[in-house]
Amino acid sequence: MHLSFQLYTARDVAQLDPLLDLLVRRGVSRVEGWDAIYEIEGLANSLSSRNMTMPSAHMSLAHLKDRDRRQKVARAFEVRRFIVPGIEADRISSRGGCLDVGRELLELSHQMKAEGLRLGWHNGGAELVPIAARERPIDLLLESVPELEWECDLGWLASAGVDPAAELRTNGRRITALHMRDVSGPEGDPKQKGGADIGSGVLEWKAIRASLNQTRVDLLVMEHDHAQDVSGFLNRSIDFLDGWMTSAAIA
Numbered sequence: 001m002h003l004s005f006q007l008y009t010a011r012d013v014a015q016l017d018p019l020l021d022l023l024v025r026r027g028v029s030r031v032e033g034w035d036a037i038y039e040i041e042g043l044a045n046s047l048s049s050r051n052m053t054m055p056s057a058h059m060s061l062a063h064l065k066d067r068d069r070r071q072k073v074a075r076a077f078e079v080r081r082f083i084v085p086g087i088e089a090d091r092i093s094s095r096g097g098c099l100d101v102g103r104e105l106l107e108l109s110h111q112m113k114a115e116g117l118r119l120g121w122h123n124g125g126a127e128l129v130p131i132a133a134r135e136r137p138i139d140l141l142l143e144s145v146p147e148l149e150w151e152c153d154l155g156w157l158a159s160a161g162v163d164p165a166a167e168l169r170t171n172g173r174r175i176t177a178l179h180m181r182d183v184s185g186p187e188g189d190p191k192q193k194g195g196a197d198i199g200s201g202v203l204e205w206k207a208i209r210a211s212l213n214q215t216r217v218d219l220l221v222m223e224h225d226h227a228q229d230v231s232g233f234l235n236r237s238i239d240f241l242d243g244w245m246t247s248a249a250i251a
């Protein structure tokens with residue numbers, strides 16, 4: 001199980017190199033990309049010069065369906081797992097809409113498998129809103145696409161009132177990565193818009209850790225949507241995770 005960093009967290013940082021150096025010093029050699037990052041000139045070289053890799057990458061469904069685009073990113077960054085970061089809420093607000101998206105994903109998953117690529121889905125909040133009793137968009141998507149992997153965003157689960165540990169136990173065989181995103185309580189810094197350093201918010205991390213062995217998770221991706229101090233967020237979160245994962249190998 002490995003620790004990674006979602007580069008979207010640093011979208012407002014002028015220079016990525018100091019953050020990449022910080023990650024290396026703290027023993028983190030993996031990052032996760034997002035759509036806008038792939039166009040940064042020299043990024044692939046910046047990663048390889050530090051022996052860093054990008055084992056997972058977010059890419060919109062529309063972009064992923066562009067074979068040339070996905071293969072270009074796969075080659076440049078040696079990505080093998082592409083993850084849809086979410087979709088417009090209205091597209092999955094009905095059962096029919098979910099099944100339509102599911103058919104798109106199923107066809108895409110077949111194409112990507114032939115290219116040696118894996119397809120995953122990252123949940124926001126819309127995937128967790130029940131359409132009918134005991135039926136959520138995320139469940140319909142997973143049922144529609146047998147090979148679809150779930151990058152489970154723990155912060156969105158908590159915000160939606162879903163118990164993250166229980167979700168890991170229920171759907172663990174489909175969950176292969178976690179977005180390690182904590183959320184603050186009502187006393188949190190309003191500038192961070194509900195976000196928190198990992199381990200400092202409302203999530204029950206001990207229970208989450210106990211449920212990990214019921215999943216297929218091999219990647220833990222640190223993220224904060226509105227970090228005011230990205231370096232501080234990373235240092236404090238890695239400090240917490242070093243202790244939290246004492247029984248697993250993080251590199």
